[in-house]
Amino acid sequence: MPFVPLLLAGLSAVPSPPASPEATLRAVCQTHAADPGHPWALAHGITLEGRDFRARDGRRAVDVIVSDFLRPGPRFEPFTAEGIPVQPHPALQEKTLVLASVPLGRKFQTPQGPVTLKALVEALQRGFSPALASSPDGAWTLDALGHVLPPGTTFRNGAGESVRFDAVMDEALATLERAQAELAEGMKAGLPQVPKRKQGIYTHPCGGLHFFQAVASWARHPAVRKAWDGRLEVQVEVLLYRLGSEARQYEAALAASPEHRLALLSQSLKFYGHFLETLGRYRKENGWRPTPKQQQTVLRARQLLEATVRRLSEAQAFQRMPTLAQENPQLSWDLLGDACHAAHGLELWK
Known part of the structure; x- marks a missing residue:
């Protein structure tokens, strides 16, 4: 039956359908976040894949991060001697391990001896400053401690100060309200957008969304929700308004500055x-x-x-990441980290 080989030949010539955006993001994260020499990347792989995510050398990423990159203190340096990011934001690694549900008693082998996650959290408490409640760099510390300390907790930091964590998180909510005040006014006035001028929430890393996550997560406690009396729900509405405001500005910038297309698409991601x-x-x-x-x-x-x-794929951005790592390391890091966060965001909405 001569038509059978012809049919099979025709089928073999059909190109594979393009991967879905979610599959593309997950592939980028799984591929580029598994480098055992890149602890910041490993942390983002854990964010998407969980505590059992493994580096390319076969070890669990959580073990690589602590065993290879923890320094006496115990603490993590922001960058390695070669300039590779470890945790450019304070407590990023501790927060990643806590949110991945690594047990506090889990022991990690380090050159200084065994260290538990509990010891890392206690080090965060010793180094804690109440000023972190109003600092853009406080998001990761607040999120980490907010997942291990119950409401009503008071502890002493290394300076001997008594820290009432409820008061810290109350101030963090007030900080969020101040940071989003201009957006809130724009929402109330029915403005289509509030220009981004590196003001308010836009002074925070990642647009303040990690800070928002830390504040919102603390409100999972019924007593906190009751005490805050609807204030967080107002901030959620402001965030929802922000989507349209920023989307308009990204599209306008892409039309006006095509030479910056890749950087603008990375910001959109x-x-x-x-x-x-x-x-x-x-x-x-x-x-x-x-x-x-x-x-x-x-x-x-x-x-x-x-x-x-899809636009980033058309621009070959993900395929060019090894080259970008040499030519523009920050852009390559952004694409990797934000691909992991975006895939995680999609996963949470399945």
């Missing part, structure tokens, strides 16, 4: 991915049930993220 992750965590940890209107905004964020991933 960061915002849309972190936006979905933030609200996904809020739903998972706090039991948030979005209204139909809010659900439409989440759907719109997913559509914007998927469109951004």
